[in-house]
Structures are given as structure tokens and as C-alpha cells.
Amino acid sequence: MRIIVSGGGTGGHIYPAMALIKRLQERDMIESVLYVGTEKGLESKIVTRENIPFKTIKISGFKRKLTLQNVKVLQMFFSSIGKSKKIIREFKPDVVVGTGGYVSSAVVYAAHTLKIPTVIHEQNTIAGITNKFLGHFVNKIVIAFKQAEDQFPEKQKIVFAGNPRAQEAAAIKKNDRLKDFKLDANKPTVLIFGGSRGATPINKAVIAALPDFAKADFQMMFVTGRVHYDGVIKQIDDKYLQARNIAILPYIDNMPEILPDLKLIVGRSGATSIAEITALGLPAIFIPSPYVTHDHQTVNANSVAENGAAKVIAESDLTADKLFNNVASIMNDQQVQAKMSQASKEIGVPDASDKLIAVLTGLINKS
Known part of the structure; x- marks a missing residue:
């Protein structure tokens, strides 16, 4: 197939798009692919790094308050639709997929006006403003959480398929990468992190809980985020930096690779993380x-x-004791681990990319 994919602004929009493209390549289903994003967006770095053809349009989001700036944004939106139409006519796609972010609004809407089959993918339980707008025009709305169905009035268009990142993660096998961080590959390990940039409240709670983690029968990996690492290290007693069951890191490249070696994850609840x-x-x-x-x-x-697959601690309620006690209650009880693991598997979608691809091929064959 010839496919245009568009999504930008955050990794939550970009990585599912990349996972879809990767799976299409693995199945040898792509004749040609083009990713349309913005020059300044995160997608320009991620997509070009993977050597995927990339074109840009200029667009930005509306301000939530009524301002003169919104007039300029509206003008930019109509201009970006024109640019998108030009890109689409030149590329001649069989289908156009939007994964969220302002850039996808112009690209997918332009494809709709040109009568090209269109699909949007909504990663979260609460739909973004772009996808809510596009839902009126696209052929199919693919959701990753069943709760998102209520966000769209166009019920007949909705297909539940999960998040393509799930299929990437499901293919990863246990690989003993814990040894790379001077940890025991055979010892139960929990990973605590606050997202790619780290999170100060989570870091503070972990630092305060280190005396308890150092005495635990399990291992703990603590990812601070690059911008916080030096400041975090200065606050930690050397005996905890040297503890055999604790690894403190600024960041982990290709973090999904270590997931099969873990017993528990503690962190934010972005759509991509939950899918994996x-x-x-x-x-x-x-x-x-x-x-x-x-x-x-x-x-x-x-x-x-x-579903019983996770516990939730509000950031406003987070303390060192609450963090450690919740971690220990799971890590020290294999029965609880097994029950939560089974519940997690029951809501996972390890074939999410293939489900989305089936939607695309169905539309192409119909058109």
C-alpha cells in the first residue's frame, strides 16, 4: 500500500505511528510511505532518524482564550490544508492515517476533501481536540481504550484495536539487560521513573525512601530523567549509591527492552506506557x-x-512511605504479582498493529 501517516507534538502521537509503519514494513505491505509533520516538532527528529520519508507543513494550535493570535492560527490552518492537498496529490496515497496533534488535523482533513480513505487513531481514554474534530470526517476511528468510545458520536465508525506500541513490546523477550546496570538478572526488580524528562515529586519520594529500598529483598532501578540526575545524586548518601540492589540512572535508552526483565513498573500513566x-x-x-x-x-x-492490573497514587498524595509500602506489598507477594500480571494481560492488545492494519486494508479494498 501507499500510505501517508501524520502525527506530532508528543511522543504519544509519534511512537504509535512509527510502530504501525514498522509493522507494515515487517509484513512487506508498504509500497511507499510518507510521514507529514512539522519542522519544529519532535517528529522531525524521530522520523528522520529512522530514515522514513518526511515532509512538513506549518501549523500551530488554537489558544484557549479568544485572542487575535487565533485569527492567525486559523489562517495558518487553511494554508496548511492547501499544502497538505499538494503533498497528497503528488504522493497519491491509498490511505491516510492521523495519530493526533495539530499537524494531523490539516493532513487528514485534506485527504477527506480529496476522497482518500482516512483513519484516526486515538491513544487515550479522553480524546484530543484534533481527533474529536476529525471524527466527523474520517472513515474509521480506531481507539486504544474502550472508554474513549463515549468521546465520539460517530459510533458506527469506531473500531477498538489497541495501541501499535503494544505489539512492538509484546515481541520483546527476556534478555538479561539488568546486568548492564550492575544488577542481578535473576532477582525480582522494580523500575521507578517519571517519564522521559523525569518528575520532581516522584524523584523526591524515591530519594526519601532509599533507606527502605536498600534493605529490601528485591532490586530497584530509579530513573531520574537527564535534567534531574546531577541534582538527585547530590542529595543521596554514598552508601545508597553503592547499594547492590539499587541502580540510579539518568535515562535508559530503548527502555522497552528491559520491561520483560521486570516484576513491577512505577511511573506515569501515558497511553504508550500502558500499551507496553x-x-x-x-x-x-x-x-x-x-x-x-x-x-x-x-x-x-x-x-x-x-481491572486489578495496577494501583494508583495521586501525585498530591505521594510520600516516601506510601511509595515504598505499595511497592513492597506487590514485590514481596508472588500471589499478588501473579494476579495483577494476569489482569494486565487480559486488557493488553499484543496484536494491536495487525488489528489497525486490518482496518486500513479493509478501507483500501472497499475503495
Whole structure:
């Protein structure tokens, strides 16, 4: 197939798109692919690094307040639709997929006006403003959480398929990477991290809980985030830096690779993280970021906790004791681990990319 994919702004929009492209390549289903993003967006770095053809349009989001700037944004939107139409006519795609972010609004809407089959993918429980807008025009709305179905009035278009990142994670096998961090590959290990940039409240709680973690019968990996690492290290007593069961790191490249070696994940509840965790059947303790739009991470986290696959600690309630006690209650009880792991597997979608590809091929064949 010839496919245009568009999504940008955050990794949560970009990585599922990349996972879809990768799976299409693995199945030898791509004749040609083009990714449309913005020049300044994160996608420009991620996509070009993978040597995927990449073109840009200029677009930005509307301000939430009525301002003169929104007039300029509206003009930019209509201009970006024109640019998108030109790109689409030149590329001649069989299907166009949008994974969220302002850039996908222009690209997918332009494809709709040109009568090209269109699909959007919504990663979160609460749909983004772009996908809500596009839902009126696209042929199919693919969701990763069943709770998102209520966000769209176009029920007949909705298909539940999960998040393509899940299928990437499901393919990863246990690989003893813990040895790379001077930990015992055969000892139960928990990973605690606050996202790619780290999170100060989580870091503070972990630092205060280090005396308890140092005495635990399990191992703990603590990822601070690059920008926080030096400051965190200065606050930690040397005996904890040298503890055999503790590894403190600024960042882990290709973090999904270590997931099969873990017994528990503690961190934020972004859609990509949840897709990866549940695909592998890992128990989790979520500390949702309260700073995201519509507090969607809390809704994401609760949707997993309702199935018994995770516990949720609000950032405002986070303390060192609460963090350690919740971790220990899972890590020290194999029966609890097994129950949470089974619940996690039950809501995971390890074939998410293939399900999305089936939607695409169905539309192409129909057209």
C-alpha cells in the first residue's frame, strides 16, 4: 500500500505511528510511505532518524482564550490544508492515517476533501481536540481504550484495536539487560521513573525512601530523567549509591527492552506506557501527571486499576512511605504479582498493529 501517516507534538502521537509503519514494513505491505509533520516538532527528529520519508507543513494550535493570535492560527490552518492537498496529490496515497496533534488535523482533513480513505487513531481514554474534530470526517476511528468510545458520536465508525506500541513490546523477550546496570538478572526488580524528562515529586519520594529500598529483598532501578540526575545524586548518601540492589540512572535508552526483565513498573500513566506494560502483562503502580490536558493520565490509570492490573497514587498524595509500602506489598507477594500480571494481560492488545492494519486494508479494498 501507499500510505501517508501524520502525527506530532508528543511522543504519544509519534511512537504509535512509527510502530504501525514498522509493522507494515515487517509484513512487506508498504509500497511507499510518507510521514507529514512539522519542522519544529519532535517528529522531525524521530522520523528522520529512522530514515522514513518526511515532509512538513506549518501549523500551530488554537489558544484557549479568544485572542487575535487565533485569527492567525486559523489562517495558518487553511494554508496548511492547501499544502497538505499538494503533498497528497503528488504522493497519491491509498490511505491516510492521523495519530493526533495539530499537524494531523490539516493532513487528514485534506485527504477527506480529496476522497482518500482516512483513519484516526486515538491513544487515550479522553480524546484530543484534533481527533474529536476529525471524527466527523474520517472513515474509521480506531481507539486504544474502550472508554474513549463515549468521546465520539460517530459510533458506527469506531473500531477498538489497541495501541501499535503494544505489539512492538509484546515481541520483546527476556534478555538479561539488568546486568548492564550492575544488577542481578535473576532477582525480582522494580523500575521507578517519571517519564522521559523525569518528575520532581516522584524523584523526591524515591530519594526519601532509599533507606527502605536498600534493605529490601528485591532490586530497584530509579530513573531520574537527564535534567534531574546531577541534582538527585547530590542529595543521596554514598552508601545508597553503592547499594547492590539499587541502580540510579539518568535515562535508559530503548527502555522497552528491559520491561520483560521486570516484576513491577512505577511511573506515569501515558497511553504508550500502558500499551507496553499491558502487552507484557506487567503489574504497575501509576502516579498520573496532573499537568496534562483534561487530566487524561488519571483516567488512563484508573481504567487499568479497575481491572486489578495496577494501583494508583495521586501525585498530591505521594510520600516516601506510601511509595515504598505499595511497592513492597506487590514485590514481596508472588500471589499478588501473579494476579495483577494476569489482569494486565487480559486488557493488553499484543496484536494491536495487525488489528489497525486490518482496518486500513479493509478501507483500501472497499475503495
